[in-house]
Amino acid sequence: MNDEAFGSTLEQDPVDKVSIATIRTLAMDAVEQANSGHPGTPMALAPAAYVLWQRLLKHNPANPRWFDRDRFVLSAGHASMLLYGLLHLTGYDLPLEEIRNFRQWGSRTPGHPEHGVTPGVETTTGPLGQGLMNAVGMAIAEAHLSAKFNRDGHTIVDHRTWVFASDGDLMEGASHEAASLAGHLGLGKLIVLYDDNHISIDGRTEIAYSDDVAGRFGGYHWHVQNLAERANDVEALHAAFQLADNVAGRPSLIIVRSHIAEGAPNARDTAAAHGSPLGEDEVRAAKNAYDWPETAHFLVPDRVKQHMGQARERGAEAERQWHLQLESLRREQPELAGHFERIRAGELPAGWDAGLPHFTGEQSQMATRSAAGKVLNACADQLPELLGGSADLASSTKAMLVAGGDFSAHSPQGRNIHWGVREHAMCGACSGMALHGGVRPFASTFLIFTDYARPAIRLAALMKQPVIYLMTHDSIGLGEDGPTHQPVEHLASLRAIPNLTLIRPADAGETTEAWRVAVERHDGPTLLVLTRQKLPVFDRRHLARAEGVSNGAYILSPEQDTPDLILIASGSEVHLALSAQGHLRTENGIDARVVSMPSWELFRAQSSDYRDEVLPPEVRPRIAIEAGATQGWLEWVGCEGDVIGLDHFGASAPGPVLLEKFGFTAGHIVERARRLVLPD
Numbered sequence: 001m002n003d004e005a006f007g008s009t010l011e012q013d014p015v016d017k018v019s020i021a022t023i024r025t026l027a028m029d030a031v032e033q034a035n036s037g038h039p040g041t042p043m044a045l046a047p048a049a050y051v052l053w054q055r056l057l058k059h060n061p062a063n064p065r066w067f068d069r070d071r072f073v074l075s076a077g078h079a080s081m082l083l084y085g086l087l088h089l090t091g092y093d094l095p096l097e098e099i100r101n102f103r104q105w106g107s108r109t110p111g112h113p114e115h116g117v118t119p120g121v122e123t124t125t126g127p128l129g130q131g132l133m134n135a136v137g138m139a140i141a142e143a144h145l146s147a148k149f150n151r152d153g154h155t156i157v158d159h160r161t162w163v164f165a166s167d168g169d170l171m172e173g174a175s176h177e178a179a180s181l182a183g184h185l186g187l188g189k190l191i192v193l194y195d196d197n198h199i200s201i202d203g204r205t206e207i208a209y210s211d212d213v214a215g216r217f218g219g220y221h222w223h224v225q226n227l228a229e230r231a232n233d234v235e236a237l238h239a240a241f242q243l244a245d246n247v248a249g250r251p252s253l254i255i256v257r258s259h260i261a262e263g264a265p266n267a268r269d270t271a272a273a274h275g276s277p278l279g280e281d282e283v284r285a286a287k288n289a290y291d292w293p294e295t296a297h298f299l300v301p302d303r304v305k306q307h308m309g310q311a312r313e314r315g316a317e318a319e320r321q322w323h324l325q326l327e328s329l330r331r332e333q334p335e336l337a338g339h340f341e342r343i344r345a346g347e348l349p350a351g352w353d354a355g356l357p358h359f360t361g362e363q364s365q366m367a368t369r370s371a372a373g374k375v376l377n378a379c380a381d382q383l384p385e386l387l388g389g390s391a392d393l394a395s396s397t398k399a400m401l402v403a404g405g406d407f408s409a410h411s412p413q414g415r416n417i418h419w420g421v422r423e424h425a426m427c428g429a430c431s432g433m434a435l436h437g438g439v440r441p442f443a444s445t446f447l448i449f450t451d452y453a454r455p456a457i458r459l460a461a462l463m464k465q466p467v468i469y470l471m472t473h474d475s476i477g478l479g480e481d482g483p484t485h486q487p488v489e490h491l492a493s494l495r496a497i498p499n500l501t502l503i504r505p506a507d508a509g510e511t512t513e514a515w516r517v518a519v520e521r522h523d524g525p526t527l528l529v530l531t532r533q534k535l536p537v538f539d540r541r542h543l544a545r546a547e548g549v550s551n552g553a554y555i556l557s558p559e560q561d562t563p564d565l566i567l568i569a570s571g572s573e574v575h576l577a578l579s580a581q582g583h584l585r586t587e588n589g590i591d592a593r594v595v596s597m598p599s600w601e602l603f604r605a606q607s608s609d610y611r612d613e614v615l616p617p618e619v620r621p622r623i624a625i626e627a628g629a630t631q632g633w634l635e636w637v638g639c640e641g642d643v644i645g646l647d648h649f650g651a652s653a654p655g656p657v658l659l660e661k662f663g664f665t666a667g668h669i670v671e672r673a674r675r676l677v678l679p680d
Contacts (some may be wrong), residue, residue: 009291010301016234019054020046021290021305022089024263024655027081028286029298030102030109032277037103037111040260040273042082043286044197045164048256051237052193053086054308056245058159060315061091064120067344067437068322069315069423070159071138075131076166076195078275083121084109089304090311092120100298115435115463120441123435124463128166129174132192133425135163136178138434139190139251140407140417141439144387149340154329156340157438160245164191167205167552170194170213174455175222177425183220184420186409191244192249197260203271214255218438223252225642231258236257248407263289273482328662343385343438346522351384353516359508361539368571369472369530371508375515376442376470380404380415387433388442388468389447391426396519396532399444416534423449427456427469435467440519444470446478447487447529450494454561460525461499468518474504475646477533477572477659482652494527495600501545503599504529506556506574508537509546510598517550517602529571532653536575543578546597552603553614557581557594564613565592565677567669568636569625573644577625579666580673588670590677593619597636621676627664640675644669 010018023046031037058070074083081102087094088481088569094108101107112126122138125131138161145157157617169175182190195211214224225243230236230404244252256412261273264286278286284294293299325493330337342349355378359371367616380386380401387407394400394416419426423445443453450457450471452540460467476486494502501524503514511530518526538556540546548554557578567577577594584590595614597603603611615622615636622641624633630645637643644663651658659665 011303014098015303015307016050018301019089019308020050020303021292022300023050023082023085023541024290025287025292025296026085026088026099026298026300028278028283030081030084030099032280032283033100034103035277037081038078038275039081039278039304040199040267041076041079041195041197041595042085044258044260044262045079045082045195047232047234048237049082049164052162052241053090053311055238056098056241057162058318059311059317060319061087061120061312062316063319064092066315066319067321068157068159071135071161071436073117073123073125073131073135073138073161073163074113075128075163075169077125077131077176079164079166080109080111080113083113087118087120087569089300089308094119096300098524100490100668104432123432127170127459129178130428130456130459132163132165132169132175133178133428133456134432134435134669135161135190135192136182136187136425137429137441138436140185140429141183141185141387141433141436142189143187143412144407145438149336151329151336154325154332156325156329160189160191163190164195165192166195166211167197167200167337170211171209172311174424174428177422178428179217179220179222179424181425182419183217183222184409185407186221186249187251188248191241191254192252193254193256195258196255197258199260199269199271199274201271201274217253221250223247223250224255225253226255227257229257231256231264233289246587261286262326265289271630278634290587294400313398318627324473339384346437348519349382352379352519355381356512356516359512359519359537361537361541363508363537365534366508366537367507367531368508368533369396369398370530371511372470372515372528372530373400373510374652377619379515381602383440384440385416386442387415388430388444389419389421389440391423391629392421393445397444397446397470399470419443424456427453427467429469431456431460431463431465433461434467435463440466440468442468442470444472446473446485447471447490448473448485450490454493457500457525457527458497459492461497462654464499464524466522467525469525470530471527472530473532474529475531475572475661476650477531477655479655479658480652482648486650487628488646488649491529491626491630495632498522498658501526501599501601502529503527503602504571505548505549505598506538506569506596507535509540510549510596513546513549513624514598531572533572535572549598550602551606551610552599552601553595553597555593555614556596559593560585561591563593563616564621565623565673566595566619567592567625567673568597568615568622570593570597571626573625573664576664576666580669583666583670584673588674588678590673592673600632623669623672623676625664625669627659642672644672
């Protein structure tokens, strides 16, 4: 329905006021129609969102993937209708019908923003604190690429990362990690608006939360402004954003005391407005408070369409000017420009893997963590976009670029990020770096500490971001640190995450191939699980080539004739299976096949013919060997098979002692095989 039908109010009121009311009413109407959602925060933050998107945000709705756009992160993802309204009004490919279909099957307006579903959504948010961590990663990527590619007269990387965060975001421990790191790194182009609305789902935040947020962020070395009750003051908000934008060398926090469900006479400042529809009567009352037609639904006045739609013209011109900068760089520094174009496209250079190390049996023994470190540095020579580090464990995980230099506030061109003891922020920021583009992030810690990072790893998988995780000290084999540091359930737990590819290489050769898979994989994260203890380096003259890793599982050592048994193992247990194969053959007359299975996910992706070739269905006696929980192995050994695993916690003792005590020996494998193949 045309807005003229509702009288002159929409034509006479200031366009700022009408635009803000449009954002608010779209949110109310969408939540009401869906009978599900969070209307209160979009209503409260509409003025701030309008000011930022209409006056400051550098973006091009016609090209949501323009590289030098500002990034906007709605860390308070429950307020998704705020973002959807902005995207629709500023001209993104999000028609009004999608707003009407909020939270419905097949719509591009899911309950929480999802990267890859809705044009213009930079990251998937909802679990509180995650968006803020992602934003820190985006700001890191921007700072690094600015230092690498900007030259006198050529500025091709220069944008801001803007965040809207809630009380819940700042309550989560994730925000403490992220804010501390951002302040330490001096990420001056990171600007966060904190919506201090005093309301959470269970009631007023004072029941659980009394932080001095300004003091806290000041202690993190942030620039802090407190606008107090000026959440509806358009000019005060504009001035605060501009001041934050001009602060150099420090991230900025703008605190604004808003009122949830602003304008709704009965729902304002109530917990009910946080996560429930307002109800038809309250929606009409709120619209009346906005001088809005009470009977209008999903109304977008023509003035607002024209006014906020100007973002397309501004964005097109900003992108045009950027392309002129890039073209000038191509003429004057073609090699640098070519490098930028390649990393912007996420392409690998030809022959990137030519220098990867080739490990031979002559090298005796090597921990796969050490092998992974060598491969990382070989990759770094050809892939300057590799950027990352370890959560204060680089000396142990070997995830350090020897010639990369350290990333810091004073040297953002460095490639080694010292994350400190911040596993969650590390992995959340790496997702943000991958989302930003132009860098290939890697993150490392002990496998046990994926417990701290799992929510970020899960979201990376949900968003299909190509983060590379290097997780070491992968079993009881790490020894004396004891059960607090010995992962048992972690392999099973991580394998349960959809779209995460886990690879547990058996030796240095498989580690090289695992790295190759990780680098070439672009549709999701890859997690390499690596040992602390040294393992034999297989002599591939007598065994299958390590390239079989890319298939997830392969016949490492075949049977002599017809297999009586298949031994399936991953990682550090594969060499035990090889040893057991020899004993079974010479001492027991059992002809066994040894299959190395570093990755269930990669193996599942192979054709059924290949899977049946590796694991013939007719060979039912099978034993899986892995120093972790047995959960899931039934898929590969079948109901008639056996699993040698660890369904209890470890202990504190030298690694070799633990492996022996818990049955990870060739002798124990032989004993279990005899029971399976030669029952009494």
